[in-house]
Amino acid sequence: MKKYKEGGGIRTERKILIVCVAAFIGLVSFAIYTGSIALIANMLFLGMLILVVPYSLFKFFRLKKIRSYENDFPNFLRDISESLRAGLSLIQAIQTTSKSDYGALTKEIKKMNTQLSWNISLDRVLKNFGIRVADSKIITRSLMIIDQANKSGGNIEDTMESLANHIESIKESQQEKSVLLNQQVMMMYAIFFIFLGITIALIKFLIPLLQTQSQTGGFGVQGFNPNPCSLCVNNQDLACVGCNTFATITQAFELGDPKESSSYYKSLFLAMILIQGFFSGLIAGQIGSDSIAVGVKHSLIMLLSGFIVFILLVKTGII
Numbered sequence: 646m647k648k649y650k651e652g653g654g655i656r657t658e659r660k661i662l663i664v665c666v667a668a669f670i671g672l673v674s675f676a677i678y679t680g681s682i683a684l685i686a687n688m689l690f691l692g693m694l695i696l697v698v699p700y701s702l703f704k705f706f707r708l709k710k711i712r713s714y715e716n717d718f719p720n721f722l723r724d725i726s727e728s729l730r731a732g733l734s735l736i737q738a739i740q741t742t743s744k745s746d747y748g749a750l751t752k753e754i755k756k757m758n759t760q761l762s763w764n765i766s767l768d769r770v771l772k773n774f775g776i777r778v779a780d781s782k783i784i785t786r787s788l789m790i791i792d793q794a795n796k797s798g799g800n801i802e803d804t805m806e807s808l809a810n811h812i813e814s815i816k817e818s819q820q821e822k823s824v825l826l827n828q829q830v831m832m833m834y835a836i837f838f839i840f841l842g843i844t845i846a847l848i849k850f851l852i853p854l855l856q857t858q859s860q861t862g863g864f865g866v867q868g869f870n871p872n873p874c875s876l877c878v879n880n881q882d883l884a885c886v887g888c889n890t891f892a893t894i895t896q897a898f899e900l901g902d903p904k905e906s907s908s909y910y911k912s913l914f915l916a917m918i919l920i921q922g923f924f925s926g927l928i929a930g931q932i933g934s935d936s937i938a939v940g941v942k943h944s945l946i947m948l949l950s951g952f953i954v955f956i957l958l959v960k961t962g963i964i
Contacts, residue, residue, distance in 0.1 A: 661703050669696040687897055697941055704938035711781045713749040715816060718784055719809035721747050721754065726805035735795055736767055753777060768792060783812055823933065830933040830943070837925045837947050841954065844914045848964045852907050872906035891916070900959060911964070915955055922947030 669692040676688035721742060728738035743758035745751075753774060760770045771788050778784045787808050794804045855871035874888035881889070892903040894912040901908035923944045930940020958964045 658700070658703060658707075661700055665696045665699055668692070685893075685897075690897075694945075698945065701938060701941035701945070704936075705942055707780060708934075708936065708939065710749060711778065714753070714778055715781055715783050715812065717747040717750040718787070719812045719816075721750060722787070722805045722809040722812075726802040726809070729802040729805070735801065736761055739767075739770075767795065783815060787812065826933050830929045833925050833929040833932070833943070834947070837922055837951070840921055841918060841951050844918060845955070845958060845964055848907075848910060848914055852910050856906060872904075872909045874909050875904065875906075878904050898956060898959075911959060915952075918951040918955055919948055922951045 672688045672692040672695070673685070676685040679685075724742045724745060725735070725738045728741050729735065733741065739754070740758050740761060743754045745754075747754060756777075757770050757774055760773065761767070771792050775785050775788045790804065790808060791801075794801050852871075874885075874891060877885035877888035878892065888909075891909055891912040894916060895901060895903045895908045898912075898915070900911040900915070903909070926942070926944025926947045927937055927940040929943040931937055933939070933943075
């Protein structure tokens with residue numbers, strides 16, 4: 646079964662990824678061709694969303710579908726076991742259970758029944774099923790055990806019953822873990838929004854203080870300059886790469902004049918908010934669902950909410 650490890654879901658995933666990468670490259674290339682710094686920054690932001698959102702949504706719904714398969718799979722195994730105890734062969738048992746309802750898994754069972762009706766070997770039918778659910782380690786390993794038990798003979802119905810009990814115990818453990826770790830996910834959201842609030846407060850109260858100090862001697866330092874990037878304005882020296890990045894963010898999102906200290910700090914804190922939101926989301930996904938792909942969903946929520954709140958406050962003049 647290992648040689649058939651790549652299913653339609655993986656092929657679809659690759660196609661989506663290729664299309665998203667092509668769209669990202671196309672948008673960025675067009676922006677670079679125009680030569681507009683603001684357009685380049687906006688196209689980079691839009692391109693990152695196009696690169697991440699469709700792929701993340703596909704992974705999220707694929708994972709949700711696989712989990713529904715895993716929830717219904719033990720019932721399917723128990724029905725197979727009962728049919729085997731009634732004297733049916735494994736093939737006949739699968740054909741009988743295909744008439745029952747197993748939620749999202751019903752469609753896959755009917756496919757197995759159709760293939761068996763075409764005189765396709767049971768070994769091949771199980772392999773095909775394994776290909777379609779390759780994202781589920783629980784089901785693919787169970788299919789391997791069923792295949793080997795069928796070939797070696799013995800009490801297959803007991804094997805089916807044992808597999809069903811084992812899968813249910815795993816799912817129960819996962820649900821208990823999910824309930825406990827959801828609190829940690831909420832904590833990650835709380836940390837992010839606290840960080841966002843502190844950032845807004847710093848811009849609101851710290852920047853005016855720095856500007857006042859620059860006019861009065863600056864904390865006992867004559868000629869105190871609150872903008873460390875003032876010397877790098879319109880300077881393409883390698884040492885000014887970081888400052889030029891903040892200047893680009895300022896121009897792209899219209900945060901003010903790059904020469905002003907307030908614009909520097911706004912662009913600096915905006916970059917910090919986006920970085921904090923992105924990585925906090927990934928950590929939240931890894932903690933809550935043991936999947937970075939799911940974490941992208943949390944990253945997008947934090948990124949967009951932080952970005953929208955920050956820009957609205959800037960545009961309305963609150964900060």
